[in-house]
Amino acid sequence: MQLGHCRFSIDKGELTNQETGVVWHLPRAELHVLTLLVEYQGKVVAKPLLESGHEDDSHLSSASVARAIFTLRSFLGPQYETLIETVKGQGYLLRHHRARKESNNKLGPLFIRPLQALLVVIAVVSVSLASLWWFNQVGHSISPTMPLSIDTVSLNSGQQVDVILYSASNTNNELLIGQGQQLAQSISGCAETVWNKAFLSLSHDKQVLNITLRGDYLGQSIIRNLKISDLRQPKKFINSAWLEQVNICDSLPVRLASSHRSQGR
Structure with a gap:
């Protein structure tokens, strides 16, 4: 589709x-x-x-x-x-x-009939009002889902990366906060990276850590989704082996893909 x-x-x-x-x-x-x-x-x-x-x-x-x-x-x-x-x-x-259709008017814009001109004006006004309404709706829709915390990491190059945590509850988030701190510490060691935002959240049973990376590459907005499963206690979703595998500092992404890794029981 x-x-x-x-x-x-x-x-x-x-x-x-x-x-x-x-x-x-x-x-x-x-x-x-x-x-x-x-x-x-x-x-x-x-x-x-x-x-x-x-x-x-x-x-x-x-x-x-x-x-x-x-x-x-x-x-x-x-x-x-x-x-x-x-x-x-x-x-x-x-x-x-x-998709937009090609205009069949061969006489050019100087010969548009008055009724057609009026319809064009109405269409422009309608689009403007619809855009204003949409932005108003988006502004309201974002407010209920506020992040638990936002930690801005500064690289040696001066680049800044936001590590943003989301949680359905404001209590008992020690595990999520700890993983966010580990990811922030790892990102701070990068010389540079295409990523400018990292979103973290835990599944309801706290056995899957969801990470979404967002950035810009050659003028295009790019994203990468990562999932880590860990059934052990205590849980260590983010570790040196995982960081090396995903190459968190990667500055030349060729293909966006989601990855899912399960760790020991």
């Missing part, structure tokens, strides 16, 4: 930017959310349905759904991020995207 300049393959679980060739293997939450939005395209998908999870009865938190919407919009880019509309107090809606 075509979404702006991206192509969504439900069977492969991939979202491909056809202009840059970048392929994003959608993580579980993003794939579930986008599949439902496509299935009900043009209709509002209620938040409880988006949070219902998959056929294995797993459940997504409201923060996971909000983060999935954020990363999907980021991949679609500024030109097409408004295809996913926030409907305040209800859920989200995927707009129908139509």
Whole structure:
């Protein structure tokens, strides 16, 4: 299915930017959310349905759904991020995207009839009002999902990276805070990196750490999703072996992909 300049393959679980060739293997939450939005395209998908999870009865938190919407919009880019509309107090809606048609008017703009000119003015005003309404809706939709903390890391090059923690609760977040501090310490050792934001959250059972990296490369907004499972006690999601594997300082990403690693029982 075509979404702006991206192509969504439900069977492969991939979202491909056809202009840059970048392929994003959608993580579980993003794939579930986008599949439902496509299935009900043009209709509002209620938040409880988006949070219902998959056929294995797993459940997504409201923060996971909000983060999935954020990363999907980021991949679609500024030109097409408004295809996913926030409907305040209800859920989200995927707009129908139509390619622009070539004008059949051979007489040129100087010969447009008065009625056509009036329709053009009405269309411009309508788009402006719709854009204003959308930005107002986005502003309201973001406020309920506030981050637990934001830690800004400064590299030797002067570059700054924000490490942002999200949690459904304001209590008992020692594990998440500790992992955020470890990631921040690792990023601080980078000479440079394409990433400027790192989002962290724990699954409801605290056995999976979700990390989303966001940055810019050659003028394009890029994202990378990472998941680490650890069934041990005490848990050590982030360690030297994992950091070496994902190459957190990588400054030349060629292909965006989600990775999932399970650690010992």
